[in-house]
Amino acid sequence: MPLALFSTPNTAPRLGKVIGETIIDLTQAAPQLPGSVIEFLAAGTSARQAYDAVTARSTGAQVLADVRLHAPVPNPEKFLAIGMNYADHGAEAEKLGLKEPEYQLWFNKQVSCITGPFDDVVSPRVSEKLDYEVELAVVIGQTCRNVPRAEARSVIGGYMVANDVSARDWQLRTGTMTLGKSFDTHGPIGPWLTLDHEVDDPQALTVRMLVNGVEKQCASTAAMIFDIYDQIAYLSQVMTLKPGDILATGTPSGVGIAKDPPDFLQVGDVMRAEVEGLGYIENRVVADQ
Known part of the structure; x- marks a missing residue:
């Protein structure tokens, strides 16, 4: 439970x-x-x-x-996210001039962006291109370094739903993406932590994003380019992973910036991010005060 x-x-x-x-x-x-x-x-x-x-x-x-x-983990040491990790989302990004990466593409979401599963998300007054990204979040369960892929699941503590809310205009200003991914309230997670042993196969879960009740994204985690075990093995070659560290594992196609014309979030919109078996989080977009 x-x-x-x-x-x-x-x-x-x-x-x-x-x-x-x-x-x-x-x-x-x-x-x-x-x-x-x-x-x-x-x-x-x-x-x-x-x-x-x-x-x-x-x-x-x-x-x-x-x-x-x-938010189940309000103050992790790290909140890391992988970019363009679903082939269909990578194809969307290429249309926008972003080359599909040869290696895993990681960036930081500053931990100050974390907010609760049903809290409001602020639309920054300095951004006109607010977007959504439903993701499966993996939470590390033990201190580890240089984890072999075959042992990666043993260091997972559990799973959550995440919404990698993105200010696209800020994201695209530089190659690091961190600023566009780290505005306050732009990291809703939850609604709780489902412990690893309660999930049969985290690579066979449906992720969905609905905005105002309309489905925008829907895919299986099986469609990841780099699965969560590859991700843990790769990251742990670089840094020690700690209990509570959050890994946002990528988003599928259907994001607002890729629509023709782009379909960015507006004040009053309600985002509902779901991951099969893990529940859902729901956040209303509100104006910056």
């Missing part, structure tokens, strides 16, 4: 176990557990055993619909 970060009007954010339409407050049901997702993942087997022992009958049960869900 998924691990969530939630609050109520009278409580600070805390960890909960989602069981159906109920969330179990882990500060009551398992007070020995760490207080954050990163600490939970770093604690390893002992934390998992205590977590698994929590059931729907445990103390601290609340109605899921009555709580506020927060």
Whole structure:
């Protein structure tokens, strides 16, 4: 069952176990557990055993619909994203003058962009080309370096839904893409962390983006050019990956900038990003204040 970060009007954010339409407050049901997702993942087997022992009958049960869900990992050390990792999206990019990369193309989303699964996304006053990108997010579960591809799944803690919100005009000004991907609120993630053992095959999940109820993107993670195991093996040659690090694994075709004419987000639009088996996040675009 998924691990969530939630609050109520009278409580600070805390960890909960989602069981159906109920969330179990882990500060009551398992007070020995760490207080954050990163600490939970770093604690390893002992934390998992205590977590698994929590059931729907445990103390601290609340109605899921009555709580506020927060970004499961609000302060990772790294938030990395891979560009043009679906062939059809790469073809879109080539039409815009971006050459399909020979190697994995990684960029940073600054962690300050992270926001909750149902929080508003701000349309920056300095950008006129706001866009969406639904992605499967992988969360690293243990400190690792030089991970062989064959062992890559063993270092995954879990999975989330992500929306790589992009200010395209800022993104295309430079080759690094970081500024266009890192505006405040442009990293909604959630709605919770689905632990790795609960997903049979992360390379066989449908990802979808709907804007105002209209489907804009739909594909299988099987269509990735570099799958998540290649991604972990590649990145871990360069840097030590830590518990809680987020890898956004690429988006399929259908983004707004590739439409003819381009179809950018407007204030009032509602983005709903879905990943099969992981739930959905939904964010309204609001004006910059």
